[in-house]
Amino acid sequence: MSVRRVMGIETEYGISVPGDPAANPMILSGHVVNAYASAHGVRSGRASWDYADEAPLRDARGFEISRALADPGQLTDVEDPTLANVVLTNGARLYVDHAHPEYSSPEVTNPRAAVIWDRAGELIMLEAVRRLQNRPGLPGVNLYKNNTDGKGASYGTHENYLMRRETPFADIVRHLVPFFVVRQVITGSGRVGIGQDSRTPGFQLSQRADFFEVEVGLETTLKRPIINTRDEPHAVADLYRRLHVIIGDANHCDVANLLKLGMTSLVLALIEDRAMTKDLTLAKPVATLHQISHDPTLQAKVTLRDGGQMTALELLWEYHDAVAAYLDVRGLGGESDDPHTAEVMRLWGDVLHRLETDPSTCAADLDWVAKQQVLEGYRERDGLDWSDPRLRAVDIQWSDVRPEKGLFRRLADRGRMTMLVDEAAVEAAVTTPPEDTRAWFRGTCLDKWPTQIAAASWDSVIFDVPGRQALQRVPMLEPERGTKAHVGAILDRSPDVITLLRELDAAAG
Amino acid sequence: MATQEHSRPQRREGEPEPEPEAPVAPEASARKEALDDDIDTVLDEIDGVLEANAEEFVRGFVQKGGQ
Numbered sequence: 001m002s003v004r005r006v007m008g009i010e011t012e013y014g015i016s017v018p019g020d021p022a023a024n025p026m027i028l029s030g031h032v033v034n035a036y037a038s039a040h041g042v043r044s045g046r047a048s049w050d051y052a053d054e055a056p057l058r059d060a061r062g063f064e065i066s067r068a069l070a071d072p073g074q075l076t077d078v079e080d081p082t083l084a085n086v087v088l089t090n091g092a093r094l095y096v097d098h099a100h101p102e103y104s105s106p107e108v109t110n111p112r113a114a115v116i117w118d119r120a121g122e123l124i125m126l127e128a129v130r131r132l133q134n135r136p137g138l139p140g141v142n143l144y145k146n147n148t149d150g151k152g153a154s155y156g157t158h159e160n161y162l163m164r165r166e167t168p169f170a171d172i173v174r175h176l177v178p179f180f181v182v183r184q185v186i187t188g189s190g191r192v193g194i195g196q197d198s199r200t201p202g203f204q205l206s207q208r209a210d211f212f213e214v215e216v217g218l219e220t221t222l223k224r225p226i227i228n229t230r231d232e233p234h235a236v237a238d239l240y241r242r243l244h245v246i247i248g249d250a251n252h253c254d255v256a257n258l259l260k261l262g263m264t265s266l267v268l269a270l271i272e273d274r275a276m277t278k279d280l281t282l283a284k285p286v287a288t289l290h291q292i293s294h295d296p297t298l299q300a301k302v303t304l305r306d307g308g309q310m311t312a313l314e315l316l317w318e319y320h321d322a323v324a325a326y327l328d329v330r331g332l333g334g335e336s337d338d339p340h341t342a343e344v345m346r347l348w349g350d351v352l353h354r355l356e357t358d359p360s361t362c363a364a365d366l367d368w369v370a371k372q373q374v375l376e377g378y379r380e381r382d383g384l385d386w387s388d389p390r391l392r393a394v395d396i397q398w399s400d401v402r403p404e405k406g407l408f409r410r411l412a413d414r415g416r417m418t419m420l421v422d423e424a425a426v427e428a429a430v431t432t433p434p435e436d437t438r439a440w441f442r443g444t445c446l447d448k449w450p451t452q453i454a455a456a457s458w459d460s461v462i463f464d465v466p467g468r469q470a471l472q473r474v475p476m477l478e479p480e481r482g483t484k485a486h487v488g489a490i491l492d493r494s495p496d497v498i499t500l501l502r503e504l505d506a507a508a509g
Numbered sequence: 510m511a512t513q514e515h516s517r518p519q520r521r522e523g524e525p526e527p528e529p530e531a532p533v534a535p536e537a538s539a540r541k542e543a544l545d546d547d548i549d550t551v552l553d554e555i556d557g558v559l560e561a562n563a564e565e566f567v568r569g570f571v572q573k574g575g576q
Contacts, residue, residue: 012575021571099573150567155575220576246576360544374555377548393563394555396570407555414554 001269001326002338003262006107006162006437006479009118011250012100012155013125014144014399025099028141032101033084033094035131036124041450042086049085049095050457050473087456089431089447090120091439098221100155101125101143106439107162107458107479110340111261113434115254116421120429126401145250146189146399147207150392152197154211156220157250161243161265162235162479167272172243173216173227175271178280178304179264179319180226180247181289182312184209185298186351187260189249190368192375192386192395194294201386202294203375205368207249209293215285220246226285234458236477243268252399252408254420255347255365262344266323275326280318281305296372298355313356320348364418370411371398441474441482444491445500452497463497472501 015032017023085095091106103121108114125143132141148154163172188205192198196210204210217225230244245264251257270276282288283303291300292312301309310318324345327333334342354361362369375391378384384391400406403413411417433443438459445461446453454464454471463472476482490507494500560566 014570014572016570016572018566019569021569025573098575100575144570149570149572151571153572153574155572158576221574373548374551377552381549381552389564389567390559392567393560396567397558397560405558407558410554410558411551416551 001273001330001332003111003265003341003344004109004338005265005268006109007114007261007265008105008107008160009114010102010104010158010160011118011121011145012097012102012157014146014149014155015100016142017139018142020139023139026096029096029099029101030084031132031138032125032128032141032143033086033096035135036094036128037084037086039131042088049087049093050455050460050462087442087446089433089443090117090429091433091443092117092121094124098155101128106433106443107437108434109436111258111265111344112340112421114261115257116425116429117434118257119421119426122401123426123430129401143401144396144399145252145401146396147250148191148211150191150193150198150395154208156246157248159245159248159261159264161245161268163241163243163268164272165237165239165241171271174279174281175267175276177215177226177285178282178315179267181282181285182292182302182315183260183263184293185312185316185355186263186366187248187251187256188293188368189251190371192392203296203372203386204293205296206293208247209289212247212286212289226289235479249367250399251367253365253367253370253417255351255418256367258420259344259347259351263319263348266341266344267319270323270326273326276322278318278322279306280315296368298359313352317352320352364416370408370417371395374407435484436480438476438479438482440484441476441487448491449497463501465497465501474504
C-alpha cells in the first residue's frame with residue numbers, strides 16, 4: 001500500500017468582467033479556452049473531445065437514470081460546437097463546463113505531481129487572461145481559483161481517484177463520509193460569510209461546505225452529495241472505478257493541496273485493503289460538515305452514530321493513525337519505501353499536531369489559516385465587521401490568477417508560503433505531460449501531430465490519417481499504459497502517424 | 510509506533526482541561542508583537558493592490574452555479 005494511484009484534479013474557475021456583472025459567462029468562458037488554444041495552434045474543430053465513452057448518468061450504485069428524468073445541468077456529454085473544448089499537449093483538458101472555464105489536469109500517479117499539474121492550470125488560465133486583455137473588441141476577463149461568489153452560486157474543484165472495481169461501494173461510503181466531513185480542517189480554503197448566500201456574517205473553513213445537502217447521490221450541480229456516485233471510469237469498467245470527489249475546495253497552498261490528494265488516496269487504500277476496521281460513522285454527516293466549517297476554533301465536538309464524541313482533529317487523527325499503523329505493520333512506513341507516501345505521512349501528522357497546539361502556525365501551509373490571518377488583521381487594524389465589503393473583497397481577490405492582483409500570489413511571491421514544488425517544474429508542466437500515465441501518449445501525440453488528431457478523450461485518441469477514409473481510434477482504457485516507458489520508443493521511431501499506428505498494431509500483437 | 514510518539518497529546522475524558530488563562534510569558538508576548546508587526550506589513554502590501562471600491566467589486570462578482 002502507498003499513496004500512489006492514478007489521480008487528477010479538475011478546477012472550474014470563477015469568471016468575471018470588471019464592471020459588467022451581466023456579461024454572458026458561457027461565451028466568456030469560450031473566449032478563455034479559445035484564446036489559449038488558438039495561441040498554441042489547437043483549433044476547437046481539431047483535437048476536440050471524443051464523447052464516445054462518457055456516461056455521466058451512470059450511477060455507481062448500479063443503475064442509470066433516464067435522460068428524460070435528468071436535469072439538463074447533469075448532461076455533460078452533449079457536444080455543442082459553440083463551446084470550446086480542447087486537449088492540450090500536457091495531456092489536460094481545457095473546456096467550458098456549464099458557465100465556467102475548466103482545466104482538468106492530466107492523469108498523474110502521486111499527489112506531488114497532482115499539485116504540479118494543478119498549478120500548471122493556474123498558469124494556463126493566467127495566459128488566457130493576458131491574451132484576452134490585449135485583444136481588441138473583447139472585454140478583459142478575470143479568473144478566480146475559488147468555489148463560490150458568496151451570493152449562492154458554487155462551482156467545483158473535483159478530485160478523481162482510480163480505484164479497484166471489486167471494492168464494495170458501501171465500504172467506500174461508510175469510511176469516506178466521516179473523513180470528507182472532517183478533512184476540511186486541513187483542506188478548506190476559507191470563506192467570508194456563513195450560508196450559501198452568506199446571509200450570516202462570519203468566517204468559515206471551507207468554500208464548499210454550505211453547498212452540500214445530502215450524503216450520497218449522483219447530482220453535482222444541485223442537492224450536492226458528500227459522496228458523488230458518478231460511475232464513469234474512463235477505463236476498463238470491470239477492473240476500475242473512478243471515484244469522483246466533488247466536496248473539495250480549490251487550494252492555493254501546496255501543503256493543503258498535497259495533503260488533500262495524499263490523505264484521501266491513503267484512506268482509499270485502507271478501504272481497498274479492508275484495513276479500516278473502526279466504524280467512525282457520524283450521527284448527522286451533513287449537519288456536522290456545516291458545523292465543522294463554521295468553527296475555526298476547531299473545538300466543536302462531532303457526534304458519532306454510536307454516541308461517541310470527538311473533535312474534527314481527533315477524528316482525523318483516527319484516520320492518520322489507522323494509515324500509519326497499517327504502513328508500520330507492513331514495513332512500508334519508511335522514507336526509502338516510497339518517498340511520496342513518507343512525505344504525506346510526515347506532513348499529515350505535523351499539520352494535525354500544529355492545528356491542535358496553535359493553528360496560526362499553519363499560516364504558510366493551509367489556505368484557510370492564511371486567509372483568516374489576513375482578515376483578522378484587517379478587522380483588528382481597521383475595526384471591520386465581518387459584513388464589511390472589504391473583507392469580502394479580500395476573500396474574492398485572494399484567488400485572482402494574476403500575480404499582481406491575486407492576494408495569495410502576492411504573499412507567495414514574498415516568500416510567505418511553503419512551496420513544495422518549484423516554479424520551473426510547474427512551468428514545464430504547462431506544455432509537457434506526466435511520463436507515467438496514458439496522458440503521456442495523449443499529450444505527446446498532440447505535440448507531434450496536432451493537425452492529424454481529430455479528437456481525443458481520457459481513454460482514446462482519434463487520428464485523421466491522410467489518405468485514409470476512416471478515422472483511426474486508439475483506445476487507452478488502461479490508465480497506466482501509454483506511458484513513456486511503454487510507448488516512448490515507438491513514438492521516437494515513428495516519423496508519421498501511419499508508422500505510429502502500424503507500430504502500435506504490431507506491438508499489440 | 511514512531512509516528513505516534515511525538516504527535517498525540519491525548520486528552521481523555523475526566524482529565525482537567527488545560528489552564529485557559531495562564532499569564533502570558535514574556536517570550537510569548539514578544540512573539541505576538543513580532544507577529545502583529547509582520548501582519549501589518551502584509552496588510553500594507555494588500556492595501557496597495559486591493560480593489561479600491563470594495564463594495565462595487567464584491568457586487569460585481571456574480572457567478573453562475575457549476576458542478
